[in-house]
Amino acid sequence: MSARFAAHPARFAPLLLIAALLAPLFADDYWFNAILIPFLTLALAGLGLNILTGFAGQLSLGSAAFMAVGAFAAYNFQLRVPGLPLLASVVLGGLTAAAVGIAFGLPSLRIKGFYLIVSTLAAQFFVQWALTKFAWFSNDNPSGVISAPRLLVAGHDFSGALGRYWLTLGIVTALTVAARNLLRSPTGRRFMAVRDMETAARVTGVPVLRTKLLAFAVSSFYCGVAGVLWAFCYVGTVEPHGLDLTRSFQVLFIIIIGGLGSVAGSFLGAAFFVLLPILLDHIARGLLSGSLDAGNLENAQKLLFGVLILLFLIKEPEGLARLVEVGWRRITELLRRRLPALSQVLARRTGGHTYPEIGGNREI
Amino acid sequence: MQFFLEVLVGGLLAGVMYSMVAIGFVLIFKASGVFNFSQGAMVLLGALTYVSLVERDFSPWLALLVTLAGMVALGVAIERVVLRRLVNRSPLTLFMATLGLSFIIEGAAQAMWGAQVHGLELGVPDLPLSFSDVFISQFDLFAAATAATMVGALSLLVTRTKLGIALRAVADDPLAALSVGISLPRVWGAVWAIAGVVALVAGLLWGARTGVQFSLSLVVLKALPVLIIGGFTSVTGTIVGGLLVGAGEKLAEVYVGSLVGGGTEAWFPYVLALGFLVVRPTGLFGEAAVERV
Amino acid sequence: MLDAALPGAVGAEAARAALLSLEGISLSFKGIRAVSDIGFEVARGEICALVGPNGAGKSSLLNVVSGVYRPESGAIVFDGQRRSHVDPAWAARQGIARTFQNIALFKGMSVEDNLLTAKTLTTRATFLEHAFSLPRARRDERRQREEVAEVLGLIGLTEHAHSPVGKLPYGLQKRVELGRALSARPRLLLLDEPFAGMSAAEKEQMAELVLEVNARLETTILLIEHDMGLVMDLSDHVVVLDYGRKIADGPPDVVRRDEAVIDAYLGVEHASDASN
Numbered sequence: 001m002s003a004r005f006a007a008h009p010a011r012f013a014p015l016l017l018i019a020a021l022l023a024p025l026f027a028d029d030y031w032f033n034a035i036l037i038p039f040l041t042l043a044l045a046g047l048g049l050n051i052l053t054g055f056a057g058q059l060s061l062g063s064a065a066f067m068a069v070g071a072f073a074a075y076n077f078q079l080r081v082p083g084l085p086l087l088a089s090v091v092l093g094g095l096t097a098a099a100v101g102i103a104f105g106l107p108s109l110r111i112k113g114f115y116l117i118v119s120t121l122a123a124q125f126f127v128q129w130a131l132t133k134f135a136w137f138s139n140d141n142p143s144g145v146i147s148a149p150r151l152l153v154a155g156h157d158f159s160g161a162l163g164r165y166w167l168t169l170g171i172v173t174a175l176t177v178a179a180r181n182l183l184r185s186p187t188g189r190r191f192m193a194v195r196d197m198e199t200a201a202r203v204t205g206v207p208v209l210r211t212k213l214l215a216f217a218v219s220s221f222y223c224g225v226a227g228v229l230w231a232f233c234y235v236g237t238v239e240p241h242g243l244d245l246t247r248s249f250q251v252l253f254i255i256i257i258g259g260l261g262s263v264a265g266s267f268l269g270a271a272f273f274v275l276l277p278i279l280l281d282h283i284a285r286g287l288l289s290g291s292l293d294a295g296n297l298e299n300a301q302k303l304l305f306g307v308l309i310l311l312f313l314i315k316e317p318e319g320l321a322r323l324v325e326v327g328w329r330r331i332t333e334l335l336r337r338r339l340p341a342l343s344q345v346l347a348r349r350t351g352g353h354t355y356p357e358i359g360g361n362r363e364i
Numbered sequence: 365m366q367f368f369l370e371v372l373v374g375g376l377l378a379g380v381m382y383s384m385v386a387i388g389f390v391l392i393f394k395a396s397g398v399f400n401f402s403q404g405a406m407v408l409l410g411a412l413t414y415v416s417l418v419e420r421d422f423s424p425w426l427a428l429l430v431t432l433a434g435m436v437a438l439g440v441a442i443e444r445v446v447l448r449r450l451v452n453r454s455p456l457t458l459f460m461a462t463l464g465l466s467f468i469i470e471g472a473a474q475a476m477w478g479a480q481v482h483g484l485e486l487g488v489p490d491l492p493l494s495f496s497d498v499f500i501s502q503f504d505l506f507a508a509a510t511a512a513t514m515v516g517a518l519s520l521l522v523t524r525t526k527l528g529i530a531l532r533a534v535a536d537d538p539l540a541a542l543s544v545g546i547s548l549p550r551v552w553g554a555v556w557a558i559a560g561v562v563a564l565v566a567g568l569l570w571g572a573r574t575g576v577q578f579s580l581s582l583v584v585l586k587a588l589p590v591l592i593i594g595g596f597t598s599v600t601g602t603i604v605g606g607l608l609v610g611a612g613e614k615l616a617e618v619y620v621g622s623l624v625g626g627g628t629e630a631w632f633p634y635v636l637a638l639g640f641l642v643v644r645p646t647g648l649f650g651e652a653a654v655e656r657v
Numbered sequence: 658m659l660d661a662a663l664p665g666a667v668g669a670e671a672a673r674a675a676l677l678s679l680e681g682i683s684l685s686f687k688g689i690r691a692v693s694d695i696g697f698e699v700a701r702g703e704i705c706a707l708v709g710p711n712g713a714g715k716s717s718l719l720n721v722v723s724g725v726y727r728p729e730s731g732a733i734v735f736d737g738q739r740r741s742h743v744d745p746a747w748a749a750r751q752g753i754a755r756t757f758q759n760i761a762l763f764k765g766m767s768v769e770d771n772l773l774t775a776k777t778l779t780t781r782a783t784f785l786e787h788a789f790s791l792p793r794a795r796r797d798e799r800r801q802r803e804e805v806a807e808v809l810g811l812i813g814l815t816e817h818a819h820s821p822v823g824k825l826p827y828g829l830q831k832r833v834e835l836g837r838a839l840s841a842r843p844r845l846l847l848l849d850e851p852f853a854g855m856s857a858a859e860k861e862q863m864a865e866l867v868l869e870v871n872a873r874l875e876t877t878i879l880l881i882e883h884d885m886g887l888v889m890d891l892s893d894h895v896v897v898l899d900y901g902r903k904i905a906d907g908p909p910d911v912v913r914r915d916e917a918v919i920d921a922y923l924g925v926e927h928a929s930d931a932s933n
Contacts, residue, residue: 057456059456107638107641107642110641110645111641111642112645114399115592115645117588118588118589118592118634118637118638118641119638121588122634122635122637122638125630125634126630126631126634129627129628132627133624133627178789179788181787181788181789181790182787182788185784185787185788185794185798186773186776186777186780186787186797186798186801187784187787189766189770189773189774189777192763192770193763193766193774195765196762196764196765197761197762197764199725199761200757200761200762200763201763201774202745202746203723203724203725203745203748203749203754203755204749204754204774204775204777204837204841205746205749205750205775205777205841207746214784218784245582249463252460252463253463256460296475299471299475299479300471300475301471302467302468302470302471303467303468303471303472303475304471305467305471306465306466306467306470306471307468308464309461309463309464309467310446310464310468313453313457313461313464314449314450314461317453317457
């Protein structure tokens with residue numbers, strides 16, 4: 001069995017159990033609100049972008065736009081269709097984002113490689129403008145800021161911190177498993193073939209345009225759902241403001257650092273992104289008496305992110321996922337020498353994998 | 365009609381400035397195949413440094429000189445420290461590296477000089493001049509003239525000087541250029557230094573127009589549609605592309621924007637570029653690569 | 658469907674035997690003629706070698722047949738179906754597979770995954786079924802992996818199945834290319850310089866592989882090759898190109914003694930050079 005990702009799925013199961021059941025015992029509201037929920041949401045968005053950029057090789061600078069579409073669509077469905085279950089709105093939000101994604105992915109029929117970023121940039125700016133400009137989307141709310149609807153699933157209220165956490169965890173887990181299945185299937189191979197060498201893919205029988213559009217659709221669906229979670233479970237409001245070009249760049253940053261073409265990498269990158277500012281703040285508080293003010297913190301963060309991107313691109317282009325895998329290998333190696341039996345069990349759960357050099361064959 | 369002309373001319377003048385920014389991209393792209401996303405950050409850094417020095421009582425000329433030296437040094441440093449380590453990587457990787465660079469430059473610029481908005485005075489008042497009843501901003505004219513001079517100078521550089529020829533050789537076939545003795549690192553270093561200078565001029569002009577603030581780095585994103593319409597490798601293309609984008613954006617805002625409540629400038633250039641690409645995938649003047657398998 | 662209106666010269670007999678037939682193919686790039694008026698046939702089950710000095714237009718012809726290039730004039734007849742040009746999707750569906758001169762593998766995937774991509778047209782399940790790991794999807798996967806395992810065995814790369822293709826030595830990569838083409842179970846296999854850059858030992862292994870594929874799987878093969886010794890040993894039929902024109906067409910021993918062929922390889926100028 002060709003294990004394609006750094007973290008073999010079976011290793012996730014116990015983690016998931018811990019995450020679901022033990023977290024409430026150890027985590028407080030701060031942890032849920034400020035760390036775990038945004039981490040899960042951004043990981044899902046990162047996964048969406050990774051599907052399009054890391055696996056299918058189509059660079060996108062519009063992930064935040066698709067998140068916004070998802071959020072607003074879900075909000076409007078929930079609002080205007082009486083009795084619609086929350087989860088249905090979430091799915092419909094994702095599907096709407098997928099449709100928009102296909103629309104902005106259509107140019108890939110004619111436009112090759114790098115030029116395609118203009119399409120997702122257009123999406124980013126256009127969507128942000130449209131959602132702000134046309135009051136219908138925000139239900140004609142004069143302040144333009146809408147609160148997220150009450151989170152009722154099967155009669156249970158998930159509006160509390162713990163509830164929102166479980167809701168997010170459940171949705172993200174389900175979608176991650178689906179993504180993993182998809183990426184290891186013929187569809188996933190089609191994505192990667194198009195990414196690695198489009199001409200050879202075409203000659204091998206891969207329907208290139210359909211594959212690209214499917215990648216856009218799936219990716220946008222994931223970003224859309226991430227957007228719904230972002231609005232409903234994290235910030236609590238539905239507004240285009242926090243889902244701008246800067247956010248798109250952040251999602252891109254997450255997958256570059258985490259590992260392009262890696263499901264686990266999306267999570268590692270998101271964790272890194274969410275935890276780093278907190279870490280920086282603590283260091284600043286410790287080393288310098290008094291924390292950095294918000295502005296300086298932001299600048300230091302930006303600088304650090306930039307340096308990290310460069311470092312990773314130069315030294316470890318496969319990102320944290322690769323580092324984790326190498327680290328894991330070293331640990332199992334060590335264990336093998338000390339505790340042979342245990343290490344055998346662990347070794348069966350790891351496998352070789354490959355990561356892409358995106359767009360390694362220049363097709364412009 | 366007069367109103368239309370005013371809008372058109374205003375747009376064309378803005379377009380010249382876009383062209384100038386875009387040329388910074390073209391040079392680097394032509395020479396090394398890198399789409400330098402950090403050009404925007406460099407624009408911001410240039411403007412911010414100049415303005416901050418002037419505010420600290422440097423004379424404008426001295427400030428200019430210091431900033432110029434700094435930008436050139438930055439360009440060379442980028443080439444040497446970052447890009448040399450990424451030779452042979454895919455265009456997407458290189459683009460992402462410039463993305464990282466832009467974070468660094470922006471973060472550093474604001475850390476050094478602060479994040480407030482600064483006004484920039486270049487000594488040219490923004491008074492309207494009238495040409496047979498059509499009003500044109502004096503500053504816009506000055507900016508366009510400066511930009512046009514820059515564009516002209518760069519065009520000459522690329523076509524007439526030894527460096528320019530070396531640049532085109534490297535753009536065409538780096539290996540062949542190497543084999544005739546052209547020093548790739550020198551060409552790349554020169555090109556990045558020039559890009560730094562272009563960024564500075566663009567920063568000063570745009571900064572004087574709209575104030576020096578963070579959003580300056582986003583202006584550069586508009587250069588992307590310019591490049592796409594004009595082709596990534598043609599200097600003539602950027603001129604035409606810039607004019608088209610500048611004029612198109614203003615006209616759209618006035619005539620289309622009034623129908624939908626304005627703000628179309630935010631996305632119109634990109635949609636325009638998208639439309640162009642669908643019709644002509646390599647831009648107006650770009651070269652279609654013949655893929656050899 | 659056989660074209661019943663063929664003239665008597667190329668009789669029904671011969672038509673049935675030709676899997677691929679090129680007629681009057683011409684192709685230019687930005688004004689430079691790549692091939693002029695090329696026509697020949699490849700009989701079912703044979704190994705046909707396309708030879709000629711560099712730049713003679715051999716790869717271009719292969720690209721025309723596999724649909725990468727579109728000829729300016731002429732026709733391609735595959736299994737009785739006549740077309741003025743081929744598109745890659747159609748070629749893949751018809752069972753035409755190829756290798757590339759400069760390896761065109763999917764560097765981000767493993768050996769097995771590369772071979773599996775050739776099975777893409779045989780996938781029955783939709784992407785949703787794969788996402789939810791439904792039975793039909795799992796059957797697809799299992800079947801495809803089993804079939805690919807056979808090919809891996811044939812090309813001798815079973816133990817490298819999960820290796821990232823980019824890390825393999827050149828000779829093995831060439832074999833993976835062949836494996837990927839074979840995984841498509843093609844009727845016509847186009848090999849673009851399959852022996853290039855190989856050592857003598859590697860060439861022998863590859864040659865045996867080619868012969869076995871032809872004999873065991875009854876695959877018709879059209880290959881481009883420079884090594885004349887290999888060409889003589891392997892092929893049933895040789896077509897020689899020079900400056901984009903066909904200068905010889907027949908069995909190996911006949912062709913090797915042809916005047917025009919000898920001249921071409923020794924660089925003797927002749928009248929047809931006027932075209933360039």
